[in-house]
Amino acid sequence: MGTTLLFDRLDDDLRRDFDISLTEYEILVRLSERDGQMRMAQLADALAHSRSRVTHTVARMEKAGLVRRSSSPEDGRGIVATLTDKGMDLLRRAAPVHVRGVREHLVDLAGEEDFAALGRVMGAVSDHLVTAHPEMEIRHP
Template sequence: MSTTPEDTPTDTPWLSADQQVSWRSFLGGVTALMDQLDRDLRTEHGLSMPEYEILVRLSEAPDRSIRMAELAAAVGHSRSRVTHTVSRLERDGLVVRGQCSEDGRGVSAVLTDEGLAALERAAHTHVRGVHDHFVAQASPADFATVGSVMATVATHLGARSF
């Protein structure tokens, strides 16, 4: 696609050199952190970060059960990706699927007792990694600032609260 001068926006808020450095540092840091946390969970517990996040969400839900569509929205993944991930968790006995209790039309994912036990074991690895690779790398004030900025971004983009 070619553009003509009249097609080129003139109001683009280009990043300054300092903003560009910060943005790229953010991207690199988030990628490296998430890769490390995923690697730690896979190595020590055979769980991926997406699997761990689903187990966490189910553990926090009433009756350890969430409709599949709501689960997909909560973790920010497509329905098909969540279905695939839940299938793996179901195969391992960590989750079961069943009819929705409230209307019988939808499908819910339910955390099993075995899934809760697996989550409880993996949580130590995950929280230790978050602390060592993220929390301990920032001053309390910087850590609070990161949390504040990302909460503002999530609100601006209409993300569900965590």
């Protein structure tokens, strides 16, 4: 329940101040970490969302001028999402608000030992899931 409440609060902050969802913010972040572009399939994998959900979200973002989609220059088959200047500007303005929310609603509430324990637990979860599903490509930013 705590994660749901946290994500809802972070989503509310971004919607109120910038008219974007937490998922849209995460897409902007992922693209910025990859020199401004990623194949749509890789983006879906990185977000752990279905390809159809990411396609729908990116289409909405494209209409807002935050990203654009084009055929992959490598093989022409895949679709590449590219961060626009408008999207990068929005990310730069939204990031401090998002970071402030994460600090206020998570980081400042827990001690160093709590984060160390959480890191161990999430490491075990990740190891388990990767071992259970070796066919899935897991990408870390």
